[in-house]
Amino acid sequence: MKILAIETSCDDTGIAILDAKKRGKKSHCLHMMANVIQSQPIHTNYGGVFPMMAKREHGKNIVPVFEKALRDAELFTPSASGHSPFAEREGLKLKSKILKILERENNLGEVFLEHIVKIKKPKIDAIAVTVGPGLEPALWVGISFAKALSLAWDLPLLPVNHMEGHILSILMTDEGKIPEIQFPALSLLVSGGHTELVLIKDFGKYKIIGQTRDDAAGEAFDKVARMLALPYPGGPEISKLANAQRRNIVTGSLAQAGETSREIFQQKNIRADGNNMQSGELKISLPRPMIHSGDFDFSFSGLKTAVLYLIRDLEKEHSDILKNVRMSQAIACEVEDSIVEVLTHKTIKAIEKHKIQTLIVGGGVSANTHLQKTLREKVKKTNPDTTVYFPTKKLSTDNGLMIAIAGYFNALKKPIKKSRSLSSLKANGNLGF
Secondary structure, eight states: OEEEEEEOSSSOEEEEEEEEEEETTTEEEEEEEEEEEEOOGGGGGTTSOOHHHHHHHHHHHHHHHHHHHHHHTTOOOBOGGGOOGGGGTTTHHHHHHHHHHTTTSTTHHHHHHHHGGGBOOOSOOEEEEEEESSOHHHHHHHHHHHHHHHHHHTOOEEEEEHHHHHHHGGGSOTTOOOOOOOSSEEEEEESSSOEEEEEEEETTEEEEEEEBSSOOHHHHHHHHHHHTTOOSSHHHHHHHHHHHHHHHHHHTGGGGOOHHHHHHHHHOOEEETTEEEETTTTEEEOOOTTTTSSSSOBOOHHHHHHHHHHHHHHHHHOTTGGGOHHHHHHHHHHHHHHHHHHHHHHHHHHHHHHTOSEEEEESGGGGOHHHHHHHHHHHHHHOTTOEEEOOOHHHHSOOHHHHHHHHHHHHHHSOOOTTOOGGGOOOOTTOOO
16 A cells, blocks of 8 residues: 655655555555655744744745655556646646635645646545644645545545554654554654654554643754754753763862853852752753642643743843853753653653553654653663664654554555545644544
């Protein structure tokens, strides 16, 4: 089964082509034919993703990304003499339907008819597309494009839950060997929009047992990065500073901190809403929100507020505090430690309560090296029989390949029907399991 997948849930336009085969009851062969991702650097200027701007950029990117994916998969073949395949069936009526589907996507309809209809239909069995959760304006671009392509090529559509895609992304490894998942499994999904623990009894059988009550972990990283005047996305930038701080501590170079840092810490202890900075050293203590709440829920808005108050109080003494590299490193390190400690603690408790055999970590924050190291070490120490899987770095962020994998497993459960109503496919920004 060859599946073409489309992902536009946030600010990455992803299109992939997967060749999947079932071997036996539980064995599968997954071959990536193409996986093209186009990011939207324009959001860097604003420190976050603007939904309508993301929608516009998806509209610009989706056709070039689509054509590149076909070329990478060696499935791009122009129709004879540029002849439209619509001439042989329905013709103008079909074009009218496609323009109607794409009428809200700026000029995507015209671009579609100019480019896509001149490509010979490749050997594709189905189109998988993300229908949620995510930014609805962005989701609609991918869904509308998938509907138009479904009509043009007479192919069935497979609606996919974006978060299920993150769970299944670990099935595609650099070594090409599909890991054998033992159930019950648990997935920690951490990204800019989501932080949740999902109990998995089998693929397709999911139950959320814990989630954030406010900000997601990735969102907290981004907001703290903005306070520290770091570029978007903030997670990688926070991690760089945090890693530098840990190297400083290991090598003892903190003793060589600049005068500004020494002056600040020698003056007095600074306290603000549970935050404290110990005099004479670069030591910052931030809260670990809900770490002992007794459930598996998360909350990171309070951490963000604590950092805001901390910086505010520091700036009363030194207006240029954020220009001090060591200070930014110390704050970033404590923020990362706080988030990782909470994520790890809750995950371990869930593993123990539900007797988890496999832990799957997915989402953009899963690429955080400190989280990977801490979780692996903690699981090995407390639950050595539990296997831990992280996706490859490229598949930790939003991509079409994970949507293709989820589409494939969904297709195995239900026979693919070409009669699936196009009108039933809708964007759902808050889609759950």
